[in-house]
Amino acid sequence: MSINSAFYQILEGVTAGDLAGAIGAAELHGPAKTVIADITAFETATPSALIYQSNPDAAKTLTVKPVIVITNDACLPMIDGGNSALIVPSPRIGFAQALSHLILPPPMEFDSTGISPLANIASGAHINPSATIMAQANVGAGTVVEAGAVLHRGVTIGENCYIGSNSVISHCMIGNAVTIDAGCVIGAAGFGFEMTKDGAVKLPHLGLVIIDDFVSIGSGCAIDRGSLGNTVIGAHVMMDNLCHIAHNVTIGQRSIVAGQCGISGSVTVGAGVSMGGQVGIAPHVTIGDGAVLTARSGVTKDVAAGEQVAGFPAVPKRQFWRDQAAIRRLGAAKTSKP
Template sequence: MPDPRFFEDLGPTSLGELATLTGAQLVGADSSDRRVSRVSTLAHAGPDSVTFLNDRKYAAELARVRPGACFLPSALADQAPEGCVVLIAANPQGAYALAAQRLHRPRPAGLDAIADDAHIEDGVVLGAGVVIGPAAQVGRGTRIGPNTVIGPGVAIGRDCEIGPNVSIGFALVGDRVKVLAGARIGEPGFGATVGPKGLIDIPQLGRVILQDGVSVGANTTIDRGAFDDTVIGENTKIDNLVQIAHNVHVGRNCVMAAHTGISGSVTIGDGAQFGGRAGVADHVTIGAGARVGAASGVMKNIPAGETWGGMPARPIRHWLKETAWLARMAARKAGGEA
């Protein structure tokens, strides 16, 4: 379930209403009055939730979790387990997104600069123009720079340094964390799909977790999860102008140089290192202690401890050999033409 510190619960609602809202076909007229209270990804589904399935390879997972209802394409309607109400949709993910908008929404920021129910411990220093939302918490010894906005429900630990013009929302921040000027923590990750009338946003219902000792550079963006969390592990150091997308899990003691871009649902092991302007495609796993060269483009998994470079990235020795060979061939051709 989306964290109630950050999201309001708008349910429950009937499956008949969701079918009308999404244009889905409800299988079983007697199911119209059945109610669900939340949306959920397949991994977290339960009897009070509605989920979606696009791919037959996850049918076993659907049978295991037994959700209350599921949006399915007509070709997979027979994959629903007993007790799971089927809603047939041309685009199950789009129907799921509309259902999520009906059942959940972000908590409002409120009207006061410092909310009455915000909990600010002794020794906190707030710069001019700081905004702290309802039910937010700030730990002892933390300093927050001018014009920074701390959203509803956000928890910031002790002895943190939050720079000016930072925004932090939908986030849990540990102790001794540094967030430099202009960073954006917890904005919605990029997710869109086709709805009945064109493209629609997929609600991003997860959080950002910055563990103890993390450093986040100026103008860096870390998106909150689509449903699961985006997690930055202890003592990881992130440079300026880095983009980390939704659902990324970064291990402890990692280093990312400026302009690194990490796509959604990437998993990065402890101690991994990224040179400037490195890019990683979505759903890739970077092993512990792996190193990615500057300006490399990672398109597949990197085993632990290996160093890769190039575009597309491959083991560094292979890339260097290929580069040297190309240089020799180019030199021979130039010499022959001369």
């Protein structure tokens, strides 16, 4: 998963040695002259990419080279000498610092209101004149952009979409026939940081939100973009109001997400999943195809395909109701004691 250059520009020509200096790395092992050409997740590294790793067991699995890896003493023995290894106390913080150095700030193009002359608006799109559409944004034929909506730099909206009033879309690629109701925020940075004794170090988010065809998003939803890699909403997903979808979530096609659900970072939801209202899912959990998460489920671990769960912590639905019955009997028994 590479950085998308329509949204993020990497400073050109920075070498491993340059970066070691910029982030104050204690040591640099391996070649100093390798030029950084991309930034990826560890798992999706490509040659000349910058990555980071703090876990020696994971570091062992690295096979691509040459890469530039921000890492620590524990990982160093696992890393092939053909790679450039920058040693820092906290690789995650070092990576955040590296990104701040490598990613160019987006151009400020606040000299015009309304539709930028550098935006690409198909004929047959309907744009309310009080909308704001920034440079390099793309809007397809038949798409409606309502009053006060803001399309940030570089976003792509397909054909026959509807973008509701005062919705804000950034760092996002949207297919055809997608509805985004009013007041949504799509594509903001996710909730990623390291809290240190000196305060929070925020991790730059370099991914996108990808929304496939025929998706419908209710009012007031917030869908964050990926940190590295993308947040992905599959075709025909139906989402109700005020849902919170964190960075790097994937939701499979035809899944249903009722009102006020919250899906934490890096959750994978299969196809045809059904969630009732106010469900919450913990980070990194996987929900199998066709699973049913009853309203108000708090899901803390993986749910198998087709499984139905309820409660917090969520358990199989049958067990939830059995437990509820047992609690009722127990409460009644204690009360009726002489």
